[in-house]
Amino acid sequence: xxxxxxxxxxxxxxxxxxxxxxxxxxxxxxxxxxxxxxxxxxxxxxxxxxxxxxxxxxxxxxxxxxxxxxxxxxxxxxxxxxxxxxxxxxxxxxxxxxxxxxxxxxxxxxxxxxxxxxxxxxxxxxxxxxxxxxxxxxxxxxxxxxxxxxxxxxxxxxxxxxxxxxxxxxxxxxxxxxxxxxxxxxxxxxxxxxxxxxxxxxxxxxxxxxxxxxxxxxxxxxxxxxxxxxxxxxxxxxxxxxxxxxxxxxxxxxxxxxxxxxxxxxxxxxxxxxxxxxxxxxxxxxxxxxxxxxxxxxxxxxxxxxxxxxxxxxxxxxxxxxxxxxxxxxxxxxxxxxxxxxxxxxxxxxxxxxxxxxxxxxxxxxxxxxxxxxxxxxxxxxxxxxxxxxxx
Amino acid sequence: xxxxxxxxxxxxxxxxxxxxxxxxxxxxxxxxxxxxxxxxxxxxxxxxxxxxxxxxxxxxxxxxxxxxxxxxxxxxxxxxxxxxxxxxxxxxxxxxxxxxxxxxxxxxxxxxxxxxxxxxxxxxxxxxxxxxxxxxxxxxxxxxxxxxxxxxxxxxxxxxxxxxxxxxxxxxxxxxxxxxxxxxxxxxxxxxxxxxxxxxxxxxxxxxxxxxxxxxxxxxxxxxxxxxxxxxxxxxxxxxxxxxxxxxxxxxxxxxxxxxx
Numbered sequence: 266x267x268x269x270x271x272x273x274x275x276x277x278x279x280x281x282x283x284x285x286x287x288x289x290x291x292x293x294x295x296x297x298x299x300x301x302x303x304x305x306x307x308x309x310x311x312x313x314x315x316x317x318x319x320x321x322x323x324x325x326x327x328x329x330x331x332x333x334x335x336x337x338x339x340x341x342x343x344x345x346x347x348x349x350x351x352x353x354x355x356x357x358x359x360x361x362x363x364x365x366x367x368x369x370x371x372x373x374x375x376x377x378x379x380x381x382x383x384x385x386x387x388x389x390x391x392x393x394x395x396x397x398x399x400x401x402x403x404x405x406x407x408x409x410x411x412x413x414x415x416x417x418x419x420x421x422x423x424x425x426x427x428x429x430x431x432x433x434x435x436x437x438x439x440x441x442x443x444x445x446x447x448x449x450x451x452x453x454x455x456x457x458x459x460x461x462x463x464x465x466x467x468x469x470x471x472x473x474x475x476x477x478x479x480x481x482x483x484x485x486x487x488x489x490x491x492x493x494x495x496x497x498x499x500x501x502x503x504x505x506x507x508x509x510x511x512x513x514x515x516x517x518x519x520x521x522x523x524x525x526x527x528x529x530x531x532x533x534x535x536x537x538x539x540x541x542x543x544x545x546x547x548x549x550x551x552x553x554x555x556x557x558x559x560x561x562x563x564x565x566x567x568x569x570x571x572x573x574x575x576x577x578x579x580x581x582x583x584x585x586x587x588x589x590x591x592x593x594x595x596x597x598x599x600x601x602x603x604x605x606x607x608x609x610x611x612x613x614x615x616x617x618x619x620x621x622x623x624x625x626x627x628x629x630x631x632x633x634x635x636x637x638x639x640x641x642x643x644x645x646x647x648x649x650x651x652x653x654x655x656x657x
Numbered sequence: 658x659x660x661x662x663x664x665x666x667x668x669x670x671x672x673x674x675x676x677x678x679x680x681x682x683x684x685x686x687x688x689x690x691x692x693x694x695x696x697x698x699x700x701x702x703x704x705x706x707x708x709x710x711x712x713x714x715x716x717x718x719x720x721x722x723x724x725x726x727x728x729x730x731x732x733x734x735x736x737x738x739x740x741x742x743x744x745x746x747x748x749x750x751x752x753x754x755x756x757x758x759x760x761x762x763x764x765x766x767x768x769x770x771x772x773x774x775x776x777x778x779x780x781x782x783x784x785x786x787x788x789x790x791x792x793x794x795x796x797x798x799x800x801x802x803x804x805x806x807x808x809x810x811x812x813x814x815x816x817x818x819x820x821x822x823x824x825x826x827x828x829x830x831x832x833x834x835x836x837x838x839x840x841x842x843x844x845x846x847x848x849x850x851x852x853x854x855x856x857x858x859x860x861x862x863x864x865x866x867x868x869x870x871x872x873x874x875x876x877x878x879x880x881x882x883x884x885x886x887x888x889x890x891x892x893x894x895x896x897x898x899x900x901x902x903x904x905x906x907x908x909x910x911x912x913x914x915x916x917x918x
Binding site for chain 1: 671739740742745
């Protein structure tokens with residue numbers, strides 16, 4: 266449906282799109298993702314015939330070459346630019362009729378088609394209203410209706426959810442989901458959550474180049490270096506964290522265990538291995554009598570990878586940014602050293618050194634029998650705690 | 658050309674939905690009426706007043722201002738509001754868009770120009786004898802001059818996203834266009850003595866340059882035929898050719914915008 270090969274577009278010295286190639290098959294919903302200025306809009310404008318490409322191998326939409334057969338392309342696409350260009354002095358139905366005439370729809374059919382499309386996007390009751398008086402969300406929907414009117418094979422939607430409130434966003438998402446069974450949809454956003462819910466396949470652009478392409482799980486897999494996810498474990502136990510890690514590492518299927526930060530009395534671990542190992546780790550915790558606080562199957566979200574990717578690239582090109590900034594994905598990063606500076610045990614919230622009383626969380630120890638009305642101090646002989654003095 | 662028709666319809670209807678258009682209408686009709694009244698009291702004779710109102714200095718002032726004011730929004734406004742992106746990705750050619758818009762502004766000016774016809778009608782009604790061929794010829798000439806100047810104004814409108822700047826550019830262009838023969842004569846007066854040795858050589862250079870300026874002389878072409886009620890096809894062709902050239906340039910300029918992005 267959409268075929269782009271080696272597409273380059275320059276604006277003077279600026280390279281907006283740099284050797285971009287991708288394909289969109291019939292019936293697919295593909296999301297363009299990238300920060301502002303990544304080349305999403307430029308690519309869409311080229312596909313819609315608004316801008317010519319500086320150089321390109323092939324740019325074809327619905328089987329027509331964009332440059333040579335521009336009219337055929339324009340007839341077979343519905344393009345909604347980000348600014349939602351509508352004539353403010355026209356009524357909604359007049360705007361629709363104008364679009365219908367431009368696309369040479371038959372007069373009789375046009376009337377029913379207009380009602381049908383307005384109904385579909387939910388603005389049929391506004392058909393007599395002036396476009397200029399519509400709210401942002403309604404305007405967006407009318408824009409979508411205008412794009413949909415000629416029943417195009419391909420829909421190109423540039424930031425269809427920008428400027429909308431959460432409810433309107435959800436409705437646009439629902440609309441796009443409905444459209445996907447009849448149209449090929451290419452949409453863009455710089456909001457990952459949007460793309461994640463709307464488009465099964467994502468093309469990530471950065472500085473005019475494609476940095477990833479595929480369904481979300483495969484993108485996540487490829488960008489995160491093969492690890493699809495890991496089990497995050499936080500537990501309090503009498504044992505040393507290294508010993509705990511060793512035990513976890515002995516489980517079948519576990520490839521690697523990273524000892525994370527210590528939060529209060531809990532040690533955190535990231536367990537990497539084949540698939541979801543929660544049950545095995547949980548069973549181990551049971552037998553060892555560890556008091557669990559968290560046992561989660563963590564997949565890096567597209568958001569995390571995306572941020573890492575973008576900032577990472579900047580990192581490589583410009584002056585080095587401290588690693589902690591370059592790695593916002595906290596769950597994946599490892600910090601094996603316990604922050605035991607001065608031999609003091611950082612209890613409570615990480616970063617505060619003030620000693621706090623906490624409840625013993627070991628259910629096998631005395632949690633069930635203790636007086637629940639009184640907090641138990643850690644200074645009491647606590648089996649759930651490793652001794653800071655001995656550690657230091 | 659169906660596309661041009663669709664664009665024309667929207668543009669023409671859109672003109673009458675803009676308050677700006679009504680203000681222009683009001684001001685022009687009011688001033689034109691006052692001017693006609695002024696010409697009537699000044700000349701004291703009916704045909705003189707009509708002549709003044711239809712082809713006098715005020716006429717040419719209108720001809721410079723009105724097309725510029727109408728044409729300035731045609732492209733610049735759409736470029737600013739973003740609807741140009743919609744129009745240029747619709748299945749109509751750039752030339753159809755340009756033609757449709759040009760026709761809309763022209764139709765408006767033709768209707769506005771027709772208001773002057775009502776003066777002749779009124780004179781007829783009160784028992785005067787207006788020179789109808791000259792009046793009608795003048796109206797046709799008005800439309801043709803407007804056609805050319807709207808085309809020039811539209812070209813200016815594609816250069817910028819600021820309508821007022823476009824209007825200014827267009828007025829400057831139209832005034833220079835009208836003054837080309839005059840300016841050329843003036844300039845020649847200074848440089849001609851240095852161009853040719855003999856009187857014959859100078860005369861031939863003068864004739865050659867006059868031949869060029871005569872082909873750009875909107876004023877002369879208008880005065881020679883339409884004003885006296887003669888519909889000369891060569892004069893019509895003169896205006897239509899220049900108009901076509903500027904429409905073509907406008908379409909090319911729109912395309913150049915795409916390349917610039």
